[in-house]
Amino acid sequence: MLINEALIDMALDADTKEEVVRGLATLAYKDGKINDCEKYIEAVLNREAEYSTAVGFGIAIPHGKTEAVTEPFLGFGKVKEVDWNALDTKPVDLVFIIGVPKKDSGSLHLKLLAKLSRKLMNETFRDELRKAETKKDIIAILETVF
Amino acid sequence: MKILGVTACPTGIAHTYMAAEAIEQAAKGKGYDVKVETRGSVGVENELTPQDIKEADAIILACDTSVPMERFNGKRVLSISVSQALKDSEGLIAKALKAPIYGSSNLTDEVADIKKQRAAGRTGFYKHLMNGVSFMIPFVVAGGIAIALSFLFGYNAFEQEGTLASYLMSIGGGAGAFGLMVPILAGYIAYSIADRPGLAPGMIGGAIAIQLNSGFLGGIIAGFLAGYIVVLIKKTIKLPKTLQGILPVLIIPVLGSLAVGLIMFYIIGGPVASINTALYSFLENLSGTNAVILGLIIGLMMAFDMGGPVNKAAYAFGTGTLVAGTGSMTMAAVMAAGMVPPLGLALATLLFRNKFSKAEREAGKAAVVLGLSFITEGAIPFAAADPIRVIPSIMVGSAVTGALSMLFRATLAVPHGGLFVLFAVENIFGYIIALAAGAIVTAFMVGALKKNVS
Numbered sequence: 001m002l003i004n005e006a007l008i009d010m011a012l013d014a015d016t017k018e019e020v021v022r023g024l025a026t027l028a029y030k031d032g033k034i035n036d037c038e039k040y041i042e043a044v045l046n047r048e049a050e051y052s053t054a055v056g057f058g059i060a061i062p063h064g065k066t067e068a069v070t071e072p073f074l075g076f077g078k079v080k081e082v083d084w085n086a087l088d089t090k091p092v093d094l095v096f097i098i099g100v101p102k103k104d105s106g107s108l109h110l111k112l113l114a115k116l117s118r119k120l121m122n123e124t125f126r127d128e129l130r131k132a133e134t135k136k137d138i139i140a141i142l143e144t145v146f
Numbered sequence: 147m148k149i150l151g152v153t154a155c156p157t158g159i160a161h162t163y164m165a166a167e168a169i170e171q172a173a174k175g176k177g178y179d180v181k182v183e184t185r186g187s188v189g190v191e192n193e194l195t196p197q198d199i200k201e202a203d204a205i206i207l208a209c210d211t212s213v214p215m216e217r218f219n220g221k222r223v224l225s226i227s228v229s230q231a232l233k234d235s236e237g238l239i240a241k242a243l244k245a246p247i248y249g250s251s252n253l254t255d256e257v258a259d260i261k262k263q264r265a266a267g268r269t270g271f272y273k274h275l276m277n278g279v280s281f282m283i284p285f286v287v288a289g290g291i292a293i294a295l296s297f298l299f300g301y302n303a304f305e306q307e308g309t310l311a312s313y314l315m316s317i318g319g320g321a322g323a324f325g326l327m328v329p330i331l332a333g334y335i336a337y338s339i340a341d342r343p344g345l346a347p348g349m350i351g352g353a354i355a356i357q358l359n360s361g362f363l364g365g366i367i368a369g370f371l372a373g374y375i376v377v378l379i380k381k382t383i384k385l386p387k388t389l390q391g392i393l394p395v396l397i398i399p400v401l402g403s404l405a406v407g408l409i410m411f412y413i414i415g416g417p418v419a420s421i422n423t424a425l426y427s428f429l430e431n432l433s434g435t436n437a438v439i440l441g442l443i444i445g446l447m448m449a450f451d452m453g454g455p456v457n458k459a460a461y462a463f464g465t466g467t468l469v470a471g472t473g474s475m476t477m478a479a480v481m482a483a484g485m486v487p488p489l490g491l492a493l494a495t496l497l498f499r500n501k502f503s504k505a506e507r508e509a510g511k512a513a514v515v516l517g518l519s520f521i522t523e524g525a526i527p528f529a530a531a532d533p534i535r536v537i538p539s540i541m542v543g544s545a546v547t548g549a550l551s552m553l554f555r556a557t558l559a560v561p562h563g564g565l566f567v568l569f570a571v572e573n574i575f576g577y578i579i580a581l582a583a584g585a586i587v588t589a590f591m592v593g594a595l596k597k598n599v600s
Contacts, residue, residue: 051228065159100159111188118164121168
């Protein structure tokens with residue numbers, strides 16, 4: 001499983017997207033998915049600079065592919081309306097963060113992330129995520145994807 | 147209505163797939179058929195087939211990286227960024243259906259495209275030939291070099307059994323690489339025409355071409371025969387489903403090989419043998435008249451089929467004129483004319499690089515060694531790939547050499563050629579001029595006749 005309870009924050013206290021990324025990256029670092037927190041954050045923000053990963057519907061999927069990542073992971077955080085230069089200009093309240101090692105051979109996790117990305121375009125799926133109250137709920141919802 | 151999409155983004159982790167989903171939902175919302183190719187970090191998934199593209203009414207490219215475009219020629223293509231696809235998925239479909247046609251934007255372009263397609267159809271014959279030739283080249287090079295190495299020990303050193311020279315000859319010569327050359331050529335011509343089932347009848351036909359002494363031209367005939375016979379068998383023989391499995395393993399190999407083999411023996415074999423004897427007596431009648439004309443004709447013959455009946459008649463005639471210990475002008479002309487085709491073609495690959503494929507240019511380097519070793523076969527890959535232009539060029543070049551060799555009264559005292567027997571040549575200076583002249587004539591004629599490789 002790409003995600004576990006240690007990678008989820010149901011009420012992330014952050015006001016900017018940098019803070020959100022830092023908060024979620026720190027969870028991943030504590031869980032041993034990243035060996036260089038700053039390097040990973042830099043990769044994610046560089047990716048953001050190309051164009052915003054906020055895809056609309058209040059969702060952002062920041063992601064980075066760097067050697068700082070030791071194991072592919074998926075993190076999740078609920079935040080209080082952060083501005084993310086979204087395509088539809090709406091603030092973001094759900095954030096998925098993705099990390100992939102640079103020299104990644106397996107592609108299973110990428111397929112899973114592809115599935116998740118598709119699923120996020122689905123309104124019911126988004127509503128379920130918003131209604132979820134516990135980390136367990138989130139994991140249960142995501143299990144329907146994978 | 148059928149809508150196609152292609153999505154790709156630089157990291158290929160999330161947005162590629164979200165854009166794909168957006169396009170799919172938008173199209174399904176309008177009740178259209180839809181298929182989206184995703185080019186993400188897992189590679190290309192759900193790839194669009196030529197059939198899909200043919201049926202499509204419009205194609206949406208939501209790509210932030212470059213993707214292959216030629217396949218969309220003549221289709222309505224809407225090219226946007228990934229973020230646009232996510233932002234305005236509803237409006238996408240309508241926009242795509244009004245998008246400009248990709249590629250051929252005006253009539254002249256379209257006409258040019260159609261012409262190009264027709265030309266591609268015409269080159270089917272050359273495509274089959276080239277397939278055979280490309281598989282044959284390594285055999286020619288490996289065999290030729292092995293034989294040349296054997297000659298380093300003396301042009302007849304291989305006759306001593308159990309010596310390294312004899313083993314090298316066995317590896318390279320008719321029992322080894324050169325024996326496989328024509329079957330491989332024929333086999334892979336047939337393979338190109340009829341796919342896998344063509345290979346066995348083609349190679350067997352090629353082996354019979356060797357038995358018939360019909361050279362590589364016989365091999366080309368065998369290859370095309372085998373290919374089209376197998377196609378015919380596949381089309382005409384309809385078996386019940388339960389027996390269909392025996393078609394490729396039993397019916398095609400047996401019937402195909404028998405048909406090719408018997409046609410070769412009964413129809414090709416007779417003329418080949420009579421061409422050989424007729425030309426031999428023709429040369430005998432000619433000897434004693436005009437030496438320069440005899441040299442010219444020997445040159446034409448040596449280069450015509452390189453190992454086939456015409457070449458063999460000239461070679462046999464040349465060795466027949468040898469009287470032990472004395473030099474023969476005829477033999478000298480035969481040898482010189484046999485060295486010109488590979489040398490001339492090697493020169494052509496250097497002078498006219500853009501008229502040859504990369505494989506041919508590489509083969510050209512080996513052809514230098516083979517030519518210097520009197521291994522005329524070094525020219526076969528070039529001749530087989532483009533017989534109509536190459537064979538006349540090497541015939542003219544060899545004819546020039548044969549005639550000049552006679553004119554300069556060069557003689558040769560041994561039944562072989564190449565650098566290793568230059569000691570047995572008299573008037574070596576004139577002889578080398580004759581060789582160089584023929585090679586240059588061949589190179590420039592090939593350069594003038596051949597088209598650029600696209």
